[in-house]
Amino acid sequence: MSKKRVAVIFGGQSSEHEVSRVSAQSVIENIDKQKYDIVMIGITKDGQWLTYDGPAEKIGTGEWQAIAQQKFLAQKQETAAETTEIAANNSARGILAETKAPIDVIFPVLHGCNGEDGTIQGLFELAQIPYVGCGVLASSLGMDKAYTKIIFEKEGLPQGGYLVFNRKQIYYENDSVIKEVESRLAYPCFVKPSNAGSSVGVNKASNRDELKIALDIAAKNDRRILVEEFINGREIECAVLGNDNPIASTVGEVVPCNDFYDYEAKYQVGDSSRVVIPAENLAPETIEKIRAYAVRAFKCLDCAGLSRVDFFVHKETGDVYINEINTLPGFTQISMYPKLWAQSGISYNKLIDKLIELAFERYEDCKREYTNS
Numbered sequence: 404m405s406k407k408r409v410a411v412i413f414g415g416q417s418s419e420h421e422v423s424r425v426s427a428q429s430v431i432e433n434i435d436k437q438k439y440d441i442v443m444i445g446i447t448k449d450g451q452w453l454t455y456d457g458p459a460e461k462i463g464t465g466e467w468q469a470i471a472q473q474k475f476l477a478q479k480q481e482t483a484a485e486t487t488e489i490a491a492n493n494s495a496r497g498i499l500a501e502t503k504a505p506i507d508v509i510f511p512v513l514h515g516c517n518g519e520d521g522t523i524q525g526l527f528e529l530a531q532i533p534y535v536g537c538g539v540l541a542s543s544l545g546m547d548k549a550y551t552k553i554i555f556e557k558e559g560l561p562q563g564g565y566l567v568f569n570r571k572q573i574y575y576e577n578d579s580v581i582k583e584v585e586s587r588l589a590y591p592c593f594v595k596p597s598n599a600g601s602s603v604g605v606n607k608a609s610n611r612d613e614l615k616i617a618l619d620i621a622a623k624n625d626r627r628i629l630v631e632e633f634i635n636g637r638e639i640e641c642a643v644l645g646n647d648n649p650i651a652s653t654v655g656e657v658v659p660c661n662d663f664y665d666y667e668a669k670y671q672v673g674d675s676s677r678v679v680i681p682a683e684n685l686a687p688e689t690i691e692k693i694r695a696y697a698v699r700a701f702k703c704l705d706c707a708g709l710s711r712v713d714f715f716v717h718k719e720t721g722d723v724y725i726n727e728i729n730t731l732p733g734f735t736q737i738s739m740y741p742k743l744w745a746q747s748g749i750s751y752n753k754l755i756d757k758l759i760e761l762a763f764e765r766y767e768d769c770k771r772e773y774t775n776s
Contacts, residue, residue: 406437406438406439406440407438407439407440407507407508407759408439408440408441408442408505408506408507408508409434409439409440409441409442409506409507409508409509409510409759410442410443410444410506410508410509410510411427411430411431411434411441411442411443411444411510411512412427412444412445412446412509412510412511412512412513412523413426413427413443413444413445413446413462413512413513414427414445414446414447414448414513415446415513415514415515415517415518415523416446416448416449416450416516416517417513417514417515417516417517417518418515418516418599418603418604418624419514419515419518419603420448420515421465422514422733423512423513423514423515423518424445424462424463424465424467425463425735426512426514426733426734426735426738427443427462427463427512427734428459428460428462428463428735429734429735429736429751430510430512430734430755431443431459431462432459432460433736433751433752433755434752434755434756435752435755435756438756439759442454442506443455443456443459443462443467445462445467445468445471446513447468451472453468453471453472453475454471454475455467455470455471456474457470457471506532507532507533508532508533508534508535508759508762508763509527509532509533509534509535509762510534510535510755510758510759510762511523511524511527511534511535511536511731512731512734513731514731514733515599515603516546516598516599518731519536519537519542519545519546519729519730519731520542520543520546520547520598521538521539521540521541521542521543521546524536524537524538524539524542525539533762533763533765533766534762534766535708535709535758535759535761535762536707536708536709536730536731536758536762537704537705537706537707537708537709537710537730537731538705538707538765538769540704540705541704541705541706541707541730542730542731544704545704545706545710545728545729545730546598546730547597547598547627548595548597548598548629548727549565549567549597549627549629550597551704551727551728552565552629554703554704555700555703555725557703558699558700558703560696560699560700560703560725561696561722561723561724561725562724562725562726563631563632563633563634563715563724564587564588564631564632565588565629565630565631565632566583566584566587566588566629566630567597567627567628567629567630568580568618568627568628568630569626569627569628570622570625570626570627570628573618573619573621573622573628574622577615577618580618581611581614581615581618584614584630585611588630588631588632588633590608590609590610590614590633591607591608591609591633592607592608592614592630592631592632592633593605593606593607593608593630593631593633594606594607594608594614594617594618594620594621594628594629594630594631595621595628595629595631596621596624596625596627596628596629597625597627597628597629598625598627599624599625603624604620604621604623604624604625605621606620606621607633618630634715634717634724635717635718635719636714636715636716636717636718636724637656637682637715637716637718638656638657638658638659638713638714638715638726639654639655639656639657639682639685639693639713639714639715639716640654640655640656640657640711640712640713640714640739640743641653641654641655641693641694641697641711641712641714641743642697642709642710642711642712642732642739642740642743642744642747643697643698643700643701643706643709643710643711643712644708644709644744644749644754644757644758644761645701645708645761646707646708646761646764646765646768647768649698649701649702649706650698651694651695651697651698652694652743652744652746652747653680653681653690653743653746653747654681654682654685654690654693654694654743655678655679655680655681655682655739655742655743655746656678656679656680656682656683657676657677657678657739658676658677658678658679659676678739678742680739680742680743680746681746685716686721689716689721689723692723693714693716693723696712696714696723696725697712697714700712700725700728701728704728704730706728706730707761707765708758708761708762708765709730709731709732709740709758710728710729710730710732711728711729711732711739711740711743712725712727712728712729713725713726713727713728713729714726736751741754
């Protein structure tokens with residue numbers, strides 16, 4: 404059987420560029436080389452698409468970019484004058500056009516805006532290439548926390564109170580925004596960009612001064628801002644895998660080193676934050692409720708392939724609240740998603756294999772037949 408060509412795309416123009424590179428390195432190092440040929444494609448922070456054929460470890464460090472750019476410039480100088488613009492313009496279409504053989508499937512190891520929000524998934528749809536993960540609609544809804552909450556509310560999933568504002572309201576109606584937050588949610592509360600990941604731009608506000616600062620920071624990251632009720636809860640996460648009949652993993656708990664699980668706690672303080680898998684001291688019925696909610700969340704957004712669903716379990720009442728869904732969660736070997744599946748009996752490399760299989764399955768299932776009437 405001939406090998407399938409898998410394009411692993413990483414980097415991107417988002418605040419999670421560095422996280423994406425580390426995830427991609429792990430995927431490339433662990434994918435079954437007996438079954439797949441790997442095409443590595445990086446997207447720089449300024450939007451340049453570059454093919455890369457060097458060592459995988461240089462992706463995580465960021466050294467890949469200089470190597471790829473140097474090779475691209477050398478190839479461009481050797482290119483004959485009549486070479487088509489598409490093959491030379493270093494755009495997304497150009498990169499896909501100049502690969503030496505067709506790409507069978509794409510593994511987008513991308514996080515944040517332009518990576519997991521449906522935009523690049525739309526490109527894959529137009530190119531008619533199977534790809535790992537959720538489709539355009541689910542990716543877009545999952546990335547937009549405000550709209551996700553609307554869908555979850557319709558599904559009847561329990562969640563905390565929230566308010567949504569736009570950037571102009573923050574800038575020009577700040578006093579009324581603050582009064583509404585204080586009257587409907589009170590302090591403390593969480594303020595976050597509606598479209599962002601890895602807790603970028605997220606802050607906890609315990610008083611009016613902190614709320615003003617948090618709203619300003621969130622508004623710099625997105626035009627829509629979400630303010631959420633504070634829930635005194637344990638942070639519990641569950642992984643989902645599949646297409647139309649998804650399954651849920653065991654559940655894990657994040658014990659953050661900071662006041663909450665912000666970007667610094669996730670990526671910049673080493674081993675200070677702890678991940679406990681499986682989560683301890685949770686009643687069996689609570690665990691099963693979380694797993695069932697995770698599958699319902701996955702299905703109501705029409706997700707595909709993978710997602711990680713995050714919850715709060717109230718420390719006093721034991722009530723379960725859904726927080727958010729991540730349609731392209733971190734994928735390093737120490738990330739929660741693969742660790743949850745490892746605890747559930749699916750190893751990292753087998754998980755990669757399964758996700759590629761699901762990509763082909765979903766592609767076939769989504770084909771349309773057009774006939775002339």
